[in-house]
Amino acid sequence: MGCAREDKLRILGINAYHGDSSACLVQDGLLIAAAEEERFRRIKHWAGFPSLAIEFCLKEAQITINDIDFIAINSDPQANLLRKTGYVLMNNPNISFIKDRLKNSQKRYDILQELKEHFPGGQFRGEVVRVEHHMAHLCSSFLVSSFPKAVNVSIDGFGDFSSCAVGVGEGHSIDINWRVYFPHSLGIFYQALTQYLGFLHYGDEYKVMGLAPYGECAYLEKLNDVIVLKDDGTFVLNLNYFSYHKKGVSYQWEGGIPEVGILFTEKLEELLGKRRKQDEPLEQKHKDIARSVQAMYEKVFFHILNKAYQRDPMENLTLSGGCAMNSVANGKVYQNTPFKKMYIQSAAGDAGGAIGSAFYVWSQKNQQRSPFVMDHAYWGTSYKESELEKVIEENKKELISQNCAIIKVSNDEELYRLTATEISKGKVIGWFQGKMEWGPRALGNRSILGDPRRKDMKDILNQKIKRRESFRPFAPSILREAVPEWFETDDDVPFMMAVFAIRPEKRPLIPAVTHVDGSGRLQTVTQKTNERYYRLIEHFNQLTGVPLVLNTSFNENEPVVCQPQEALSCFIRTKMDVLVLGNTIIQRNDPLL
Numbered sequence: 225m226g227c228a229r230e231d232k233l234r235i236l237g238i239n240a241y242h243g244d245s246s247a248c249l250v251q252d253g254l255l256i257a258a259a260e261e262e263r264f265r266r267i268k269h270w271a272g273f274p275s276l277a278i279e280f281c282l283k284e285a286q287i288t289i290n291d292i293d294f295i296a297i298n299s300d301p302q303a304n305l306l307r308k309t310g311y312v313l314m315n316n317p318n319i320s321f322i323k324d325r326l327k328n329s330q331k332r333y334d335i336l337q338e339l340k341e342h343f344p345g346g347q348f349r350g351e352v353v354r355v356e357h358h359m360a361h362l363c364s365s366f367l368v369s370s371f372p373k374a375v376n377v378s379i380d381g382f383g384d385f386s387s388c389a390v391g392v393g394e395g396h397s398i399d400i401n402w403r404v405y406f407p408h409s410l411g412i413f414y415q416a417l418t419q420y421l422g423f424l425h426y427g428d429e430y431k432v433m434g435l436a437p438y439g440e441c442a443y444l445e446k447l448n449d450v451i452v453l454k455d456d457g458t459f460v461l462n463l464n465y466f467s468y469h470k471k472g473v474s475y476q477w478e479g480g481i482p483e484v485g486i487l488f489t490e491k492l493e494e495l496l497g498k499r500r501k502q503d504e505p506l507e508q509k510h511k512d513i514a515r516s517v518q519a520m521y522e523k524v525f526f527h528i529l530n531k532a533y534q535r536d537p538m539e540n541l542t543l544s545g546g547c548a549m550n551s552v553a554n555g556k557v558y559q560n561t562p563f564k565k566m567y568i569q570s571a572a573g574d575a576g577g578a579i580g581s582a583f584y585v586w587s588q589k590n591q592q593r594s595p596f597v598m599d600h601a602y603w604g605t606s607y608k609e610s611e612l613e614k615v616i617e618e619n620k621k622e623l624i625s626q627n628c629a630i631i632k633v634s635n636d637e638e639l640y641r642l643t644a645t646e647i648s649k650g651k652v653i654g655w656f657q658g659k660m661e662w663g664p665r666a667l668g669n670r671s672i673l674g675d676p677r678r679k680d681m682k683d684i685l686n687q688k689i690k691r692r693e694s695f696r697p698f699a700p701s702i703l704r705e706a707v708p709e710w711f712e713t714d715d716d717v718p719f720m721m722a723v724f725a726i727r728p729e730k731r732p733l734i735p736a737v738t739h740v741d742g743s744g745r746l747q748t749v750t751q752k753t754n755e756r757y758y759r760l761i762e763h764f765n766q767l768t769g770v771p772l773v774l775n776t777s778f779n780e781n782e783p784v785v786c787q788p789q790e791a792l793s794c795f796i797r798t799k800m801d802v803l804v805l806g807n808t809i810i811q812r813n814d815p816l817l
Contacts, residue, residue: 246578257604270783298383365544375532377542388410414550540563570665622796667719677736689780
């Protein structure tokens with residue numbers, strides 16, 4: 225790998241032609257910017273070439289495509305080529321299956337053409353580096369963690385013909401010890417059962433996770449026939465229950481919403497009963513199946529982790545891949561394995577592969593590890609106060625027609641006090657501050673906030689804004705130092721990636737963020753990483769004695785808001801009570817002053 229400017233090594237990392245397309249920019253070993261394409265396209269999980277995310281990253285660094293030395297992409301069609309060829313020769317899959325795979329592989333070679341189309345005034349003179357999918361995943365967590373050495377585990381659907389990779393990271397490199405290859409996949413198991421339960425959209429697995437605590441493990445014994453554990457830490461699927469490996473399953477990865485065809489066969493319905501249709505009511509049976517699916521997932525997950533620890537006993541663990549988004553299982557790692565410390569970055573799924581591939585290239589080029597540690601997720605778009613004021617002025621007529629008061633607050637402490645007071649009154653608050661979060665979670669800069677003490681807060685949010693399934697929980701954002709008093713853990717969870725039990729005596733105090741099983745998917749907040757959000761929660765604590773607020777993403781059945789106009793539009797068309805846009809408070813009906 226050659227580079228013209230050693231002092232300014234610039235690497236553009238991308239996840240392209242797959243769900244959650246994204247881009248990031250690494251300069252001199254430091255992350256400068258990162259964003260998912262969906263935030264700009266306004267289409268959830270947008271799949272295709274992340275041209276707008278790339279444009280944002282270049283703008284943030286004040287450079288052009290001409291200044292990029294390397295483009296790192298988190299897929300290498302040449303990886304595991306012998307296994308791919310052997311599988312085709314041995315299994316004779318449907319011809320449409322082969323065509324789909326070849327088409328997708330070819331798209332990954334069209335990056336230079338895409339750059340010419342989307343950046344016609346520029347000329348990329350650098351090198352495109354393809355990083356094997358799971359290596360990119362592993363690097364996306366380990367190379368930006370604070371761990372000098374750790375066991376690294378990546379689990380997802382599929383990428384470059386494998387679904388799981390387990391290895392050890394030390395210094396600037398990762399050695400992969402073993403993998404699980406196509407057609408066996410824990411991610412596909414969960415996705416197929418998600419479809420069976422009637423949740424058909426790409427990324428709906430979190431709904432099964434939220435539904436599971438309402439059921440019993442009545443179907444776990446039957447699911448034992450679907451996945452079989454092996455002594456070496458791997459597993460195999462009983463392929464009689466799945467269709468994706470033989471017949472052509474439709475995939476849509478270009479320029480829009482990702483779509484995946486039905487992954488299971490009629491034999492799964494013979495095992496569990498008739499599948500639930502999308503518009504059918506949820507019955508106790510479905511809740512029991514959801515609970516059993518989650519339990520089966522955890523059984524396989526901890527089997528992998530414990531075998532990885534047995535091979536390389538050490539206290540640190542990093543998780544990555546789409547399955548690392550299973551926050552319920554993540555919260556049980558310390559109970560079910562010997563690991564003592566865990567790190568999962570905020571975009572653990574395919575979007576995070578952009579960061580993994582970029583830092584992989586940087587570490588290989590420099591033969592050392594970057595000093596960068598990702599301790600926060602605020603790498604996206606931001607706006608000056610003057611830009612926010614301009615958007616408010618452009619919408620002033622509409623705001624006045626809705627009887628809204630517009631209050632400019634110059635003192636930050638007064639802003640926090642007023643906002644905390646409104647939260648304590650049961651108001652629904654839109655909170656738009658600083659840089660947009662990297663990853664799927666709203667972490668205090670593009671958030672909707674509420675009072676965790678109110679039993680009816682979930683219903684209020686769903687009625688006014690979210691309009692989502694009633695069984696899905698809302699998350700608490702808590703001051704880091706208050707965690708052990710309120711939760712049965714003292715772990716850092718800055719990216720809302722783990723669910724922990726709320727202490728029994730505290731559950732009645734915060735019913736709005738306490739799930740049916742007494743748990744909460746917490747986000748720990750520190751003053752160092754997000755002072756404004758920390759101070760807001762601190763003021764709420766001073767008012768109420770509760771050091772946490774309810775936090776959900778700032779959106780209404782769309783990607784999380786990116787631009788201030790989107791925040792204002794969401795506020796105007798919903799029944800949100802207050803919008804705090806930078807240092808301006810916009811309040812409907814009940815003026816503060």
